[in-house]
Amino acid sequence: MMDSEQLLVAKLKETRHELARIVTDLHFKRHPELEQQYGDRGRQKCYEDSIYHFSYLEQAIRVSSNVLFSNYLDWARTMLKERGIPERDLIDNIELMKEAIQQKLPEDDAGKLVEFIDAGLDSLQSLPHRSKTFLNSGEPLVEEARIYLDLLLAGKRKKAADLIEELVEDVQSIKEIYEHIFQKTQYEVGALWQSIKISVAHEHYCTAATQLIMSGLYPRIFSMEKSDKKLVACSVADELHEMGIRMVSDFFEMDGWDTHYLGANMSDEHLIKLLNKNKPDILAISVTMPLHIDKAAQLIKKVRADEQTSKIKILVGGYPFGIVPDLWKKIGADASAKSAKEAIGIANEIILN
Incomplete structure (x- = not known):
C-alpha cells in the first residue's frame, strides 16, 4: 500500500500532461502577444517546459525534498538569465503551475502540492546568484x-x-x-x-x-596489482551521463579492485544477470539527472528482491545525492559518496559490515 506522499506523486505523474496544457493555455491567455510572436511553436515550447517543471516537482516530492526542487529552479534561473530571460518569467510560470494544480486536482492534494512549490520558491530566494567556477586559484593542479x-x-x-x-x-x-x-x-x-x-x-x-x-x-591503471575485491559500476537506465561513474570505476581499479564498468543506460535485467554471474562486493550506481532518482530506487528494489543479489552492498552517487544528503537512505542504498576518492573509503568500510 502506498503512503499519502506516494499517492500524491502518482496523481501528479498521471495528470502532468494535462496540467502542462492548462499552464500553457493560461500563459498564452494572459500574454496574447505571444500567440502572434511565436504561434504554435511557442505553445509547444511552453508545454515542454511545463512538463519538465512538473517532472522535477514529482521527483522532489517523491523524496520529500523541497531543496531538490529549489535547486532545479536555481538551475533554470541561471539558464534563463544567460539567455536574457528575466527571473520573473520563471516565477510567473511556477505560479501558473499552482493555478493549474488547483483547477485540476482535489483541494487537499492541490493544497499539499502548492505548499511544496511555495517552499521551493522560498528556498530559491535564499540561493544567491553567482558565477560558478570549479577551477579556483590555489587548488592542486x-x-x-x-x-x-x-x-x-x-x-x-x-x-x-x-x-x-x-x-x-x-x-x-x-x-x-x-x-x-x-x-x-x-x-x-x-x-x-x-x-x-x-x-x-x-x-x-x-x-x-x-x-x-x-x-x-x-595500460598503467590495469597493470596495477589486484585484490579479490570486486566492483560493478553503471548508470541507471536512460541515464546518458557516464563520465562520473567511469572515473569512480577507474579509481577502484587503481585501488586494486577487480572492476566491471558497464557504462551508461544499463537495463535492470541485464545488470542483475551480470550481478548473479560476477557476485561483486559493491554495486556502484550513478545518477546525474534528478529525473532518474526513481529509476535508481526501482533498480535497488529489484536487486534486493533477487535472492542471489540481495546481500550486495550498494553505493550511489551523483548530483542529486549532493543536494539531498540522506537521499541514499530514501532509495534503499547502503551509502553515498561525493567523490571517487570518498567512494573507495566508504566501500572498503561497508563491505566489512
Whole structure:
C-alpha cells in the first residue's frame, strides 16, 4: 500500500500532461502577444517546459525534498538569465503551475502540492546568484587544469593528451590527475555550457576527448596489482551521463579492485544477470539527472528482491545525492559518496559490515 506522499506523486505523474496544457493555455491567455510572436511553436515550447517543471516537482516530492526542487529552479534561473530571460518569467510560470494544480486536482492534494512549490520558491530566494567556477586559484593542479581545458576548447586534443602524458612522466599521481584535472574540467565544461559560453558540441567534444585521454592511461591503471575485491559500476537506465561513474570505476581499479564498468543506460535485467554471474562486493550506481532518482530506487528494489543479489552492498552517487544528503537512505542504498576518492573509503568500510 502506498503512503499519502506516494499517492500524491502518482496523481501528479498521471495528470502532468494535462496540467502542462492548462499552464500553457493560461500563459498564452494572459500574454496574447505571444500567440502572434511565436504561434504554435511557442505553445509547444511552453508545454515542454511545463512538463519538465512538473517532472522535477514529482521527483522532489517523491523524496520529500523541497531543496531538490529549489535547486532545479536555481538551475533554470541561471539558464534563463544567460539567455536574457528575466527571473520573473520563471516565477510567473511556477505560479501558473499552482493555478493549474488547483483547477485540476482535489483541494487537499492541490493544497499539499502548492505548499511544496511555495517552499521551493522560498528556498530559491535564499540561493544567491553567482558565477560558478570549479577551477579556483590555489587548488592542486589548477593551472594545469586550465591549460588542459583551454586546449580542449581550442580543439587541440593531441596537445591536451601530451600534457597529461608529461604530467604522468613527471611522476604525477594518476589519481590526482583524475581528481584535479579530469573531474574539475568536466564540471567547468558543464558550467560553461549552462552559461552558454560554449555550445553543446563543445561540451560533447571535451567529454569525448577526455574519455579518450583517460583510455590512454589504462595500460598503467590495469597493470596495477589486484585484490579479490570486486566492483560493478553503471548508470541507471536512460541515464546518458557516464563520465562520473567511469572515473569512480577507474579509481577502484587503481585501488586494486577487480572492476566491471558497464557504462551508461544499463537495463535492470541485464545488470542483475551480470550481478548473479560476477557476485561483486559493491554495486556502484550513478545518477546525474534528478529525473532518474526513481529509476535508481526501482533498480535497488529489484536487486534486493533477487535472492542471489540481495546481500550486495550498494553505493550511489551523483548530483542529486549532493543536494539531498540522506537521499541514499530514501532509495534503499547502503551509502553515498561525493567523490571517487570518498567512494573507495566508504566501500572498503561497508563491505566489512
